[in-house]
Amino acid sequence: MTQEFSQTLVVGGGPAGMMAAIQAAEAGRGKVVLLEGGAALGRKILISGNGRCNLLNVDGDDPSHYHGSQPRFVRPALMAFPVQETLRFFTELGIETKQEKRGRLFPMSDEARSVVEVLVDRLATAGVEVHTGARVDRLQQLDTGGFAVSTSAGVRHEAAQVVVSSGGVSVPKLGADDSGMALVEALGHTRTALYPGLVALESSDPWVRRMQGVRAWARVQAQPGKATIVDTDDLLFTKYGVSGFTILNLSARVVRHLRETGPLELTVALLPEHSTEAASELLQQRWDRHPHRNLALSLAGLLHAKIARALLDKAGLDAEMLVAAVTKQQRWDLAQLLTAWTICVTGPRDFDHAEVTIGGIRTDEIDPHTLQSYLVPGLHFAGEMVDVHGDLGGYNFQWAWSSGYLAGCQATAR
Numbered sequence: 001m002t003q004e005f006s007q008t009l010v011v012g013g014g015p016a017g018m019m020a021a022i023q024a025a026e027a028g029r030g031k032v033v034l035l036e037g038g039a040a041l042g043r044k045i046l047i048s049g050n051g052r053c054n055l056l057n058v059d060g061d062d063p064s065h066y067h068g069s070q071p072r073f074v075r076p077a078l079m080a081f082p083v084q085e086t087l088r089f090f091t092e093l094g095i096e097t098k099q100e101k102r103g104r105l106f107p108m109s110d111e112a113r114s115v116v117e118v119l120v121d122r123l124a125t126a127g128v129e130v131h132t133g134a135r136v137d138r139l140q141q142l143d144t145g146g147f148a149v150s151t152s153a154g155v156r157h158e159a160a161q162v163v164v165s166s167g168g169v170s171v172p173k174l175g176a177d178d179s180g181m182a183l184v185e186a187l188g189h190t191r192t193a194l195y196p197g198l199v200a201l202e203s204s205d206p207w208v209r210r211m212q213g214v215r216a217w218a219r220v221q222a223q224p225g226k227a228t229i230v231d232t233d234d235l236l237f238t239k240y241g242v243s244g245f246t247i248l249n250l251s252a253r254v255v256r257h258l259r260e261t262g263p264l265e266l267t268v269a270l271l272p273e274h275s276t277e278a279a280s281e282l283l284q285q286r287w288d289r290h291p292h293r294n295l296a297l298s299l300a301g302l303l304h305a306k307i308a309r310a311l312l313d314k315a316g317l318d319a320e321m322l323v324a325a326v327t328k329q330q331r332w333d334l335a336q337l338l339t340a341w342t343i344c345v346t347g348p349r350d351f352d353h354a355e356v357t358i359g360g361i362r363t364d365e366i367d368p369h370t371l372q373s374y375l376v377p378g379l380h381f382a383g384e385m386v387d388v389h390g391d392l393g394g395y396n397f398q399w400a401w402s403s404g405y406l407a408g409c410q411a412t413a414r
Contacts, residue, residue, distance in 0.1 A: 006031040006129070008411050009149055009159035011136050012180060013041040015397060016383025017165035018119045019404030020411070024163070025126035027412040032128045033157060035149070037135035037166075038175045041123075042116035044167070047174070048355075048397070053112035055095070056086055058103035060398030067252060068387040069192060073363040074399065077371065081405035086398065093118040102233070104393050131155075139164070139183040141376055161411045165382040165404060168357025169194055176351075180385050181361060188375045190362050192387050195259055196354030197252045198396075200236075200243035201266075201345040208343060210310040211237035216303075219272035220246045224257035224264060232272050237307075241345060242266070249392040252358060255348045268341045270303065270311075280335035287323035294320045303338075311337050356396050360387040370410040371403060382407040 007030025010021040017034060018041060025032040034041075045053055059065065061082040066074040087097065087105075095118060096108040107114055123130055131151075138150040139162065149157045166180025181191050218235040221228065229250055236244035254264055271279050286298055296319035299308040312319045315334050317326070348354070365374050366381055373379040382403040390396040 004033070004155065004157050006033040006157060006159045008032045008161050008163065008408075009147070009157055010034045010163045010165060010408075011139070011149065011183070012036065012164065012166035012383070012385075013038070013130070013132065014044055014165060014167050014383060015042065015119075015400035016167075016404035016407075017163070018042065018123060019401050020163045020165055020380075020382050020408035021128045021130075022119075022122050022126050023405050023408030024412045025123075025128045027409065029412045030160070032126075033159070034123065034128050034130045035134040035136055035151065035157070036130070036132045037179075039132055041120055041130070041132065043174045044171065044176075045116050046112050047171070048112055049106060051112050052106050052110045053115050054104050054106055054394040054397065055090065055097060055115060056083060056105050056398045056401065057394035058083060058099065058105065060086070060395055061402075065391045065395045066399060067358075067389055067391075068363060070363045070368075070387075073366075073368045074388055074402075076369045077402040077406045078398070080409075081402040083398065085405075086401050089401075090115075090118075093122060102393050136166075136179070136183060139187065141187060141379075145378075147378065161378040161380065163380040163382055163407045163411050164385065165407070166385055168360060168384040170196060170351050170354040170357045170384075172351055184361060184373075184376075184379065184381075187373075187379065189365055189373065192359040192362060193256075194360070195255045195358040196348050196351045197255060197358040197389050198248045198355035198392050199251050199255065199348045199353055200238065201241050201247055201251060201254070201258070202347050202349060203241035203343055203345045205241075205343050207310045207314050208237050208242060209239060211304075211306050212239050213237070214304045214306045215244060216270055216307060217272065218246065219269040220250060221267040221269075222250055222254050222264060224254045224261075227253070229253050235268065240349065242343065245392060248355070251348060252356075252389055252391070254345075255358060258345065258347045263344050263346045266343045266345055268343055269339045270307065270341065271338045274339055276332075276335050276339045279338045280332050283331055283335060287326070291322070291324045293323055295323060295326065296320070298323045311341070355392070356389045357384055358389050360385050363387050370413075371407040372410060378411075380407040380411045 013036030233246040
C-alpha cells in the first residue's frame with residue numbers, strides 16, 4: 001500500500017471541499033491534499049441552475065433561510081464568510097455576477113462550468129494536491145495524533161487534520177451516497193434521519209394530471225402540523241404531481257410530515273393577488289365586457305387554456321356555456337377554485353430528483369465556531385453532509401462556501 005503524508009486532508013471535491021482546501025492551502029501551514037471519489041471535481045455545480053449555477057443569493061447570510069435541528073448553528077460560518085466576502089472571492093477569480101428575481105445571483109456567463117474551472121485553477125495556484133477517482137474507504141484516528149485515510153485504490157494518506165465534506169445523498173447518479181457519513185459514524189458521530197429536499201411533490205389529483213406541462217404564477221400554502229408556510233412563485237404541473245420554484249422551496253418544510261404522517265393538502269391560489277371576493281368581481285367584469293363569449297374564451301389571457309378547462313370541469317361548468325348564463329353561485333364556486341384550490345400531495349419524489357439532503361451528521365456534535373468535532377479533535381466538517389439545508393435560490397451554495405471557508409481556516413489553525 002502506497003503511503004502519503006500531509007498537513008491537511010480534505011475528503012470530497014464539491015463546492016465546500018474545494019473552498020476548504022483552498023483556504024487551508026493559502027494559510028501556508030503545510031501540504032494540503034483533496035480527495036474526490038468521482039472522476040471530476042464540482043459535479044453538482046455543473047448541473048445546478050440548469051447548468052447556469054445559482055452561485056449565491058444577496059440575502060445568503062441571513063440565518064433564517066437555513067434549517068436543521070439547531071437553527072443557530074449556521075450563524076458563525078455565515079458571519080465568517082458572508083455574502084460580500086463570497087462575492088469578492090469569486091470576482092477575484094474572474095466570475096462576474098448578475099442578479100435575478102428573489103436575489104438569486106448567477107455568473108454573467110450563464111455557465112456553471114466557468115465556476116468549476118476557476119475553482120480548479122485556484123486549487124492549482126494554491127498548491128493543493130488533487131486526487132480524483134480516490135474513494136475513501138476508511139478514516140482512522142491515530143494513537144499518535146492525526147488521522148489515516150485509506151482509498152479503494154490502495155493508497156494510505158496520513159494527515160494532522162481532516163475536513164470531511166463528502167456531501168449528502170441527493171442526486172445519486174453523480175455518485176452521491178452516505179459513505180462520508182459512515183466514515184465519521186465509525187468515529188462515534190451520529191446522523192439524523194435523511195429526507196429528499198428541494199424536490200417535487202407527488203399527487204394523484206386527476207385535475208393536476210390534465211394540466212401537465214403548464215406553468216403558472218401562484219401562491220401555495222401548506223400546514224404541516226401547527227406551522228403555516230406560504231410561498232408565491234412559479235408552479236409547474238407534471239405527470240407525477242407538482243413542481244416549480246414554489247413547490248421546491250416549500251418541500252423542505254413538508255417532506256418530513258409527508259414521510260412520517262402522511263398526505264398533506266396544499267392550498268393553491270392561481271390569482272394570488274386576489275381574495276375570493278375580488279376574483280368573483282374580476283370574473284363578472286370580464287363577463288360584462290364580453291357577454292357573448294363562452295366560459296373557456298372568457299378566461300383567455302387570464303389562465304392557460306389547460307388550466308381553465310380543467311378547473312371549469314372541476315367546478316361542474318360547461319366550457320361552452322355563455323357567460324351570460326352563469327349564476328352568481330357558479331361564479332362564486334369558480335372564484336373559490338381560483339383562489340383556494342386544494343391539491344392533495346402524497347409524498348416527495350426520491351433522492352434521484354432532490355437538489356439537497358435534509359438531515360445529516362448531528363450539529364450538536366460539532367463546534368459551530370470552528371466546525372471541528374466535539375468528539376474527535378482535528379476532524380472538521382463542511383457542506384451538505386451535516387444537518388443543515390437552505391432554501392431554494394443559492395442558499396445551499398452559500399452554506400457550502402461559508403462552511404468550507406471556516407472549516408479550511410480552522411483546520412490549519414490547530
